[in-house]
Amino acid sequence: MVSERGLDVLRAIVQDYVASREPVGSKTIVDRYSFGVSAATIRNDMAALEEDGLIAAPHTSSGRIPTDKGYRMFVDHLAEVRALTTAQRLAIRTFLEEGADLDDVLARTVRMLAQLTNQVALVQIPVVPRSYVRHVELVLLSPTRLLVVLITDAGRVDQRVVELPHADQEQHAVDDAVLAEVRTRVNARLVGRLIADVAPELDALAEELPPARRVVVERIAAALAATVDDRRQDRLLLAGTANLARTERDFPGSILPVLETIEEQVVLMRLFREMELDDRGVSVSIGRENPLVGLAETSILAGGYRSSAGEVARIGVLGPTRMDYSGNIAAVRAVARYLSKLLGEE
Numbered sequence: 342m343v344s345e346r347g348l349d350v351l352r353a354i355v356q357d358y359v360a361s362r363e364p365v366g367s368k369t370i371v372d373r374y375s376f377g378v379s380a381a382t383i384r385n386d387m388a389a390l391e392e393d394g395l396i397a398a399p400h401t402s403s404g405r406i407p408t409d410k411g412y413r414m415f416v417d418h419l420a421e422v423r424a425l426t427t428a429q430r431l432a433i434r435t436f437l438e439e440g441a442d443l444d445d446v447l448a449r450t451v452r453m454l455a456q457l458t459n460q461v462a463l464v465q466i467p468v469v470p471r472s473y474v475r476h477v478e479l480v481l482l483s484p485t486r487l488l489v490v491l492i493t494d495a496g497r498v499d500q501r502v503v504e505l506p507h508a509d510q511e512q513h514a515v516d517d518a519v520l521a522e523v524r525t526r527v528n529a530r531l532v533g534r535l536i537a538d539v540a541p542e543l544d545a546l547a548e549e550l551p552p553a554r555r556v557v558v559e560r561i562a563a564a565l566a567a568t569v570d571d572r573r574q575d576r577l578l579l580a581g582t583a584n585l586a587r588t589e590r591d592f593p594g595s596i597l598p599v600l601e602t603i604e605e606q607v608v609l610m611r612l613f614r615e616m617e618l619d620d621r622g623v624s625v626s627i628g629r630e631n632p633l634v635g636l637a638e639t640s641i642l643a644g645g646y647r648s649s650a651g652e653v654a655r656i657g658v659l660g661p662t663r664m665d666y667s668g669n670i671a672a673v674r675a676v677a678r679y680l681s682k683l684l685g686e687e
Contacts, residue, residue, distance in 0.1 A: 343393065346376065348418055350386045351395055355407050355415045359663055362590065364404030409628030409662060412640070416625050416666050423667045425675050429457065433679050443496040443684075447578055450656065450680055455581025457672040460660035461603065463613060464646075466576045467654040472497065474531045474539065479524045479561070481515065487557070489564045493536060495648075501564040506556060515557055523557050526550075540566040577606050577613065584660065591638065591661035598635035603659070608633060613655050616643045622677075623670050628662045640664055644673040647681040656680065 343351070353374050357365045367383040370376070376383065387405055390396045395411035398404075407415065425433075436453050440446030447464055454462035478490040487503040505515055530542050543562035547555045582603065589596050603609060612633055616624035626641045636659075643657035656677050658669055 343390070343395070343414070344386070346378075347386045347389055348414070349374075349376070350383060351390055351407070351411060351415060352418075354387075354390075354396055354405060355412065358406050359665055362663065364399055364406050366404035369404065407662075409630065412627045412662055412666070413630070416627070419667060419670075421667070422621070422671045422674070425457075425671050429672075430675060433457075433676055437676075437679055437683055440683075442498045444498055446496075446680070446683065448580075450676060451578050451580035454656070454658060454672060454676050455584060457676070458658050458660070458665075458669045459581075459584050459587070460658035460664065460669065461579060461581045461584060462656075462658050463609075464578045464656045465610065465613060465654040466578055467648050467652050472536050474534050474536060477524070477527050477531055477561075477565075479520055479527070481517070481520055484515070487515070487520075487560070489561055491536075491539075491565060491568055499568045501568060503560045503564050505560065519554060519557070523554055523561070526554075527558065527561065536569050539569055577610050579603065588661050588663075591663050593638070599639060602633050602635035605633075613641070613643060613657065616641070616655070616657075618643070618645055621670070622674060625666065625670075638662060640666075642666070642669050642673055644670075644677040646677040646684070648684055 350370060353370050354365045357363075357369065357373070367380045367387060370383050371378075371380045387396065390411070391398070391405065393410075394408055395414055396405040397408050399406055433453055437446060437449055440449050447466060451462040451464050454464075473494040474491065475494050476492045478488075478492070480488040480490070482488050482502070485505045487505055489501050489503055491497075491499045526546060527543065530546050531539060534542060540562055543558055543565065547558040547562065550558060582600070585592075585596055585599060592599060612626075612631070616626060618624050622644055624643045626643075628640065629637050631637065631639060631641060638661060639659055640662045641657060641659045642664075643655050645653045646656050648654055657673055658664075660669075
């Protein structure tokens with residue numbers, strides 16, 4: 342059982358080590374903190390913490406650094422989360438409100454969170470099963486290439502390039518008149534429909550059209566069907582991976598396993614999604630608590646935001662175990678709150 346003073350000593354060690362990356366000794370604690378006891382007493386407290394596996398000595402006769410277990414106790418007993426400044430809160434709100442659509446807002450979200458925390462920022466792009474088609478735009482890029490743009494009621498914009506038959510196949514040639522007719526027919530068929538109904542609706546439309554129009558609609562249908570399939574699985578949007586290079590000393594051996602694991606988005610998404618939020622609305626997985634190979638020297642901090650469809654999705658950061666937990670929790674919660682508010686207003 343850790344005493345109250347022992348817990349305070351652990352907090353001091355964590356805070357100093359996170360700030361300096363240098364092992365913390367008893368003299369440093371006495372000089373910087375007002376415990377009102379001697380260095381010998383602090384050494385006894387540190388010995389007890391080390392016996393409990395909460396701190397360790399990286400070198401002989403050195404100071405002490407937190408272990409994964411020590412970080413866990415620090416996070417679980419975090420008395421207060423450092424509030425963001427007024428300027429930081431204003432910057433978050435202003436930056437996110439300037440987003441042009443949902444994709445832009447989420448891209449801005451991870452960039453902002455990466456800047457605030459100096460970690461890798463992650464946001465879950467959730468499945469939106471009740472999303473409806475607002476408009477389909479068709480833009481002829483060349484005689485054989487067509488840009489298909491799908492816009493939903495949630496503000497999501499998806500784009501795909503479709504290859505068309507060569508213009509020398511006259512029966513399949515696409516000009517502005519053909520494109521205008523196809524655009525009108527496609528929108529008449531799809532606007533207001535669930536995105537899940539896009540493919541069968543366009544298949545039915547293709548059967549009603551002459552060959553020149555039919556081949557265009559069939560290729561549009563294939564592109565939109567692929568878009569719908571993508572939306573049936575959660576995806577992760579990441580920013581700030583370069584921040585890991587700035588803390589490479591926190592990864593003994595090599596940073597490569599961490600980067601390789603981050604690339605495995607399906608596996609990382611599963612871990613991110615399964616993290617259960619606590620009463621503070623956050624979840625922290627520290628060091629060897631992470632089941633994924635390559636993340637034993639990292640911590641993942643997750644929060645939740647509510648999408649425009651009302652679903653709760655994850656947002657958070659990934660970085661070395663030597664991270665500013667209090668500041669990162671504050672940043673994740675603040676960004677999640679602004680994101681939920683912004684999406685709820687759409």
